[in-house]
Amino acid sequence: MPTKRQETTAHVHSPAIEDYLEQIHNLIEAKGYARVVDIAKNLRISQASVTNMIQRLDAEGYVIYERYRGVIMTDAGRKIGQEIARRHEVLTRLLASFGLDPQTVHEDVEGMEHHISRQTLEVLTLLMEELEGNPELLMKLKRQLG
Amino acid sequence: MPTKRQETTAHVHSPAIEDYLEQIHNLIEAKGYARVVDIAKNLRISQASVTNMIQRLDAEGYVIYERYRGVIMTDAGRKIGQEIARRHEVLTRLLASFGLDPQTVHEDVEGMEHHISRQTLEVLTLLMEELEGNPELLMKLKRQLG
């Protein structure tokens, strides 16, 4: 029989760690590198706190870090960063399609993205796709939102 | 002109505080009283931690507490407890309708319930109601989940 697929042991990380890895991933995507000052700005925390966490992320194997130089991601780190970015995107598209205030969407998404299992992500992705492909349904619901 | 409706200053509490108030609320609903030992069991934390937090909740005006006796909720506390219980219920019904594993639903809901604005709650309530009233749509989506 085929070997039973190892159910990726959903090692769970703190919201803080996930936010850092998501942010580092986004910065590297967007500009090719991630600097302490930019991570700090985006997460709205002090540069000192960022340095501190980056050292932890290095020690735990999520990034490779050289003092005063940049940060790059290991495969493990990139995997998490991508995953959170994906959740962020799905949640944002779903909520934004209802016309909610972007600031509110962002706040909710920043929190919710850390508490979504793979199954729930699939459900939300499905809902998002349905609404994007079915404008009548979306309109009907938005009308009820009044 | 009518005085502008005060936009309930969404004072935000920690997930921990919200979990305690939700739990105390649920216990009082269900059995008429809330005891340290039951709160601890339901939240899976030590009794000592519960005692400690209850004292804080009293100091901050969410519950009234008498040593070795019970806890009752103030209006402020009950309001929060009810609110979280409501979010918990909506999220649970929405996710459960897709047939997700109850354990997974519970884990996701326990986290997500602390990060949902009033607007997002309205959207999710709407989605839940639509799916509950439109079994064909639900079936179609569930088939795609397969």
Add this chain to the structure above:
DNA sequence: GCGGAAGTTTAGCCTGAGCTAACTATTTTG
């Protein structure tokens, strides 16, 4: 190539929220 600006790191501190161990109070039961 030097000096100041910008960026980074270190040290030391704080708070929230958990824990265990030991003690105290209350309730139950023989």
Add this chain to the structure above:
DNA sequence: CAAAATAGTTAGCTCAGGCTAAACTTCCGC
């Protein structure tokens, strides 16, 4: 009604993840 069982509290710890101030490194314009 005494003592055992159960419930609740206190003291003292720990750890994550923030912060500021000060020191250090790098970069850039002159």
